[in-house]
Amino acid sequence: MPKGPSSLLRPRDGDALRGELRRTASHAQIPVVFAGEVHHGRLHLSEFVGTRTTGLAGVVVPPRAGLGGRAMAEGRTFTVADYGRAESITHHFDRPVLGEGLRSILAVPVLVGGAARAVLYGAVRECTPLGERAVDAFMQAANRLAGEIAVRDEVDRRLAMFTRAPQDQDPAASAEIREVHAELRTLAQDTVDTTLQQRLRALSDRLAAALSGEVDGRPDVTLSPRETDVLSYVALGCNNTEIARRLSVGAETVKSYLRSAMSKLDVHSRHEAVAVARRSGLLP
Template sequence: MAPGSSSLLRPRDSDALRSELRRAAGHTGVPVVFAGEVHDGALYLSEFLGTRTNGLAGVVVPPRAGLGGRALDESRPITVPDYRSASSITHHFDRPVLGEGLRSILAVPVVVGGAARAVLYGAVRERLPFGDRVLSTFVQAADRLARELAVRDEVDRRMAMLAHTVPDDRDSVAESEVREVYAELRILADDIDDPDLQQRLRGLARRLSGNPDDADR
């Protein structure tokens, strides 16, 4: 999900997206949830729970198009109590949405650094406006995912800096630079929710410190 990211350290962002989607569905009981990641400015729908058809699979949503496109463009949650009659959105995607029987829909963007990186959707097959609790749960899920992505981006940035500044011969590396990167890796490991990424970050910190037990203290 990070533009241009090729870090071998970075787990798949789609797994984190799927996890938050399942969490939101479990906490709210919303029967249909789906989501997608943003690439090159467009939203690609890829994750689905509770759908009955494949109509939404692979749909590409440009900014301002439909409910998700508006959420993407405005970087804020958008809801409609009745999709079919909604005048606040365009109807580019009536066929797959109505084919799925969806009526009330919410779309919440995952915003990192001022830009939407994904959108989470919740939907029901009746005209039933979403309450504050449901919307709040989806917003919290989007915020958690945004923090996770921000940490992953920072890890990628720091590792890229390290790759460019640390030559093969460690003796020639400024000791202060190594200490700084080591400390930041430990802080990032404490801030992130992904256990696998935590373990990898702490392993890198151990390699920098030269003490196999140091990063586990």
């Protein structure tokens, strides 16, 4: 997992891996599933469902070693119908694999930016090729997990940019901060991890409050997450069509959220809404 200024914000990627693994075990109807994250070019097996022994726990897989090492190095899915006799892989890990009684095995890499960040395995204890349903379920799981990790990486990148940016009243810095705020809102919408979603929105709210200056004497106003999302892009100068594209909603939906926000803020134009939201600490 990347380290950086968002280390307190970012949940453990292993938790997302574990959740995806359990879901896939149910959908694929595979008796044994396991997985691990890739750190410093090596795969560390850490998550297991359906195993009978502890032989695979803590195994570290170098690139190209065994089935998972090959999937990690080449960035594609591999299967073997009889692990012990397979000629397409090395046999560094025969002892723990065969000790678990595994024969037919599938290994699917989780690719982010072309690099493997984890590997998912499915296995049965018979020399029977895994069916198309199982392969599809694992590939879909890998794609979902890759998308989640990519969102988390982008959050880290955005926060690192903010940390490095001069936090003064320089117009360029202010524009960058507003862009970061809007992107945090969009990332919150895109992630399927509800905990991360809540933290992203809380972080964007803190960013807005910290940089908005003095709050005026108006009563407290609470905007919905979507109303804030829309106003954050209005603040960047986006029109309704651009906002709809960025938030993956219809233009009429954007108008509806904007009207609702303007009503809550007691204003009559989109620009006035942005100004009041900033003075109220709702936008940077």
